[in-house]
Amino acid sequence: MKKDFLYNEIAENIAEKIHSGVLKEGERLPSVRMLSREHGVSINTVKRIFLELESRSLVQSKPQSGYFVSPLNYLKLPLPESSQPLLTLSSNEPNELINKVYSNMGNTDLTLFSIGVPSGNLLPLAKLKKEIVSASRELREGGTEYEPLQGNLKFRRMIAARSLAWEGHLSESDIITTSGCMNALSLCLMALTKPGDVIAIESPCYPGILQLTLSLGLQVMEIATHPVTGIDIEVLKSIMPKIDIGLLVPNFNTPLGYCIPDKSKKEIAELFSQYDIPLIEDDTYGDIHFSQKRPKCCKSFDTDGNILWCSSVSKTLAPGYRVGWVAPGKYKEQILRLKLIHSVSSTSLINEAVGNFLMTGKYENHLRRLRKTLQENYQNYAVIIADHFPFGTKISRPQGGLALWVEFPKEIDTAELYNYALQHQISIAPGRMFTLQDQFQNCMRLCIGLPWTEELGQKLKLLGSLSKKMKQNLAGNK
Template sequence: MKKEFIYSEITNQIADQIQKGILKAGDKLPSVRKLCQDYQISMNTAKRVYLELESRSLIDSRPQSGYYVSKPILINLPLPEVSQPSLIANNDEPNELISKVYENMGKKGLTIFSIGIPAGDLLPQAKLKKEIINATRELREGGTGYEELQGNIKLRRMIAVRSLQWGGNFTANDLVTTNGGINALSFCLMALGKFGDTIAIESPCYPGILQLANGLGLKVLELPTHPTTGIEIDTLKKVIHKINICLLIPNFSSPLGSCMPDENKKEVVKLLAENNIPLIEDDVYGDLYFGPNRPKCCKSFDTEGNVLYCSSISKTLAPGYRVGWIAPGKYKDKILKLKLLHSTSSISIVNEAVANFLKFGRYEKHLFQLRKALQDNCQNYIKTIAESFPEGTKTTRPQGGLSLWVEFDKKIPTVELYDLAIKQNISIAPGRMFTLQNQFENCMRLCIGLPWSDEIKFKLKQIGTLAKTI
């Protein structure tokens, strides 16, 4: 029996069981290994079966848990296509579009689906205020002096303790604090790259990373990216000789919300280390998982110090506090020199306040509530989109993070949709913002970090109504 026939037959058998209700929503499917044993197929064929079922919106993957039959509200909407960017480095930055989207951010009465942060109503603002007051009392000189170059020791210890959840196994000495996540990425790129070097990234990718790379004179090579499992590793292997740096968001990337399987992370880390190409890992969304366990990081598989791990609390606790950090591995000395040159010290009071918030368990309680709210939001968004958006609309099904990626029919340009929506006091993020190439014109990112309400549901329906008019 031909391999292609086996793959199709197994896929259709499982799909038929789901559609007939033999396998019900929430049921766990056999592991990939068990599927191999049951059908006497290879690991690659088994993975292909599950990827095909995901693309049909019949099942969902949950990091470190397995595959489950999708809930009915998700079944109507297929996944977006795997991206297919040109593999020639490009620097066509959509500056005008990015400026247009961001210049309206202070507008009163605006519903902001375009910025990927949790709304203030989902954050423990009162508790954080108390921690700031306590920090001014506890710190020497009320926190007016500089802290040590590497950063607040208490905060670094707390980050190190939390890294055990995903196999980071840090010590406080492994970490350097920064003024937010983008500052961490900036230090890494300045330490590793020089003008004209090529950096490989996901496609689509967070606009701040694109702008940062362009600003530093780096050539950007966008990699084909699956909406569920992240970059296509086979393509990375083909272009490995072209790149000098790789920067990825392996856990719940923005804008796709994809999460690389552990075996993919391990393979990418090994591949880049063998070719002496540093990997910058942006893990700002890793704590926002919807499943039972936090996913591992690429840093979990780093044995050579080749992965520079970056994170922050900007997407989870307090965007305005600008608290971030790097575990730079063997590049620590370069990062410290850059920090001394560019910022000297992090903000002592804020870092102390965040350290105490982590130390006494408040952060974990907050994350539990935030994750639940975001997961509920994601399901409500998808249900509303299925009911109200044009026929043929596709969405991702993230298992964590703050982003929902929407793909319309090719005839619906989201830049035009943005112009219509902003007149209704609704801001979306057109897909063209997330690439340096002419692609994703019919896509958009929606932030799921707004508290769900009848008003938010109404605004989403308005977007769908406007899309039908184009």
């Protein structure tokens, strides 16, 4: 306890000096050894402190040079407003806008701020190719046979082992492989709902989830969220008697990037258990945390198998491999039955290769680099937004994931900005895509999963310039 107290005390002391201006932007901090001697703590403790401060975007490390106070201008930008969707059943899907934006996927002539996946330049492509070759040698018949319905045993064991990091305590028998996370979500919804059922989701929400729920004939109730702490628990409590199922993204929800606090996750798990309503948990972004420790899930607090935990490697390792899974709790037989009907088997070769990649420790090494890159990208984006976007712009402060949410002054319509930016080879994701209601027209999501280059920075500055011109033109037309 004493060590934890010292750890927190030292970290908060440095943070306070940065916020108060005692430690200036760009100033070098004392070395790890110096702080260790000064406070009488171990070098590992000091390293943990610096990692914690890095996760809060207060310091940044420079190889061979040490730790420095981060550029902090962007921290003065206000947070986006909490969402306030109407507690009504919604179905006004912005199909045309969604189709327009996603038609750009794979277009190498565009700067794709709009597509929420990591660039191939950030992925271990050569190592993955080697694993594919190795898997084809190890598997019977070169991986051409059907694998067991529940999925590749090695891969399921690795996912189960990794669940210990967030106190999931899963075994390989608890997990079913799927073709990506969207397939896992789809199987869960098909197994547990019927047309006309009411589903609770966060607002704003990933467009793919909105499209999936409507395609199954479900009625959507959007729940208010805060840009840092996530879903409004009191609102959720008030609508529990009106819903049939929930689908939440507690860890680094796109587009806001918040992480719901553990206390609230526990309360959510207990709430759905109390009402005996199934909760589908999308944890696609859980491994891309900017803090020192992997966050817990709602599934961490599941005592009766009522939570169906879904995830994939699509946002961390290989989007095109379509490797996902679900730990469906007490709904296992329903999910297996539907998987047999809809896909028979997962892809043997790919699942074996990813299982090997996880087993050798290569995945965790890759994740450490990816997390650091994404956090640095967020800081780079935020600095440019603070300096080059219109006065009054607000941004989220993602605690992980791939998304940055930008809220412009009310007069800027990001659906129009999308068309304007596309003329300059820039694609964004307008905020209206992330809701079924009449909201978020002045917001947009930017993907931070692109490799940072001077050219990318210039494109972001150009986007800021275009939004400023748009605001000026609107003011001049009044």
